[in-house]
Amino acid sequence: MDDRQGGAALAGAFHADVVRPLLARAMPRLRYAAARLGSGSDVLGLDDAVSRDHDWGCRLTLLVDDADAVPGIDRLLERGLPARYGGHPVRFPVTWDAADTHNVEVATVADFCRSRLGVDPTRPLGAVDWLCLTGQAVLEVTAGPVFADATATLAPARATLRRYPPDVERYVLAAWWRRASQWMPIIGRTARRGDETGSRMLSARVAEDLCRLAFALSRQWAPYAKWRGTAFRRLDVAPSLDGPLTAAVSAPRWEDREAALAEVAEVLGALQRERGLPAPDAVVTAFWNRPFRTVDEAVWTALLAEIHDPEVAALPPGVGSVEQWADSVDVLTSSDRRAALRAAYRAWISPGAAPGRSRPGPQGATGHAR
Known part of the structure; x- marks a missing residue:
């Protein structure tokens, strides 16, 4: 991993080298999406050296369609992730969680979208739902790179959010x-x-x-x-x-x-x-x-x-x-x-x-x- 690369590239390499092999061994039939979504300048591809003073590092978003799969993935990651990757700590505090824990967010597509948007774009949105969105919130779902996607709902949700009706x-x-x-x-x-x-x-x-x-x-x-x-x-x-x-x-x-x-x-x-x-x-x-x-x-x-x-x-x-x-x-x-x-x-x-x-x-x- 080139230390000069941005957070999205780090997330992609972290998935390819660590998270994907771990999931393939322990949960070979799991259908999931891996992406760098949510908060952070790296989601927009705009992070630089200054961005690294907080909330930057081995962050990844793992999304599934089935809520029942989430606890098992969390336990596997907590148990199986290494201490460091590419010279970066895998477990580190962030502004919303002071604990020294990994920052691979695991959720269903619907729950993740609700956490950013306040609505679930895997279901039809009404006019008032659209008017309560902000551009930044939508970009936290749509702007970041997706490294793998075997879900049925992430791509349609991102497509729905492409523009207003x-x-x-x-x-x-x-x-x-x-x-x-x-x-x-x-x-x-x-x-x-x-x-x-x-x-x-x-x-x-x-x-x-x-x-x-x-x-x-x-x-x-x-x-x-x-x-x-x-x-x-x-x-x-x-x-x-x-x-x-x-x-x-x-x-x-x-x-x-x-x-x-x-x-x-x-x-x-x-x-x-x-x-x-x-x-x-x-x-x-x-x-x-x-x-x-x-x-x-x-x-x-x-x-x-x-x-x-x-x-x-x-x-x-x-x-x-x-x-x-x-x-x-x-x-x-x-x-x-x-x-x-x-x-x-x-x-x-x-x-x-x-x-x-x-x-x-x-x-x-x-x-x-x-």
Whole structure:
């Protein structure tokens, strides 16, 4: 094992040299999947020397379809794994378990997915289930390498999670556009009132939302903030957006920051049309009679108009997925807490209400920009 290689390569070699022979001798008929899934930068292929100070090493995920097999595999591994492999300890503490034990996670496919997602993708998912997912949680199931798979459920589960269903996708896209429309016109308003710091913070906020919209339009899940910019550079649309996004967060004049955001929005509007989704020829428009610009509400209302799923159609138009309205790390990184938020979506769903067609309250879509 080359010590310069990443954690995923270490996991693959650990399986091939140690775990697979052990299972083949003791449980030759076992049908299992071996992979490097779950938490850790190495699951995304982004670990480096700094990553090795915690939760890094001989980690592996072993998944089966039959829950009855799990205890026996655990006992075999505890008894049969060596103390070290490739110069690395096999038993070591991690941030969620201080015990000196091996870190081969053994579970059923369904239980492992529930632990990361809060839902079981081996069964049909409803719209609310999809909206309680985060990109990072999905990547913890889908991004890591699979070294062997004889299960009936892992590959279909990963395939299911590849992208949102069409109506949920439209709803999430509409929410990103609506968020941008709410904050973009305040960039100039704050700067012209002498609040340059506030204007810069708003520019960065809209830039981040448009960056995350780029992931959604590219039908790619976005990782959490540490790796979002790195993963963004891998998107096909990134070369067209990198320059204006940089200007949006760094240009000294608010007019230049707004112009950069408008350029990003137009590139994303063109991408939306390329995807066969509705969008006007120009997605940026004037904000009332003021010298500011915003996203035309036609961009997100056209998406909502194409939603046919009654549950999705009944949801408030600007809410979107859980990571569009919640930013607490302690909520977004907990599958149980995210799953509990399904109750909020259920409370918002009311039969017969179509998003975008009811009259807005006093704030409206951009009323807070007054």
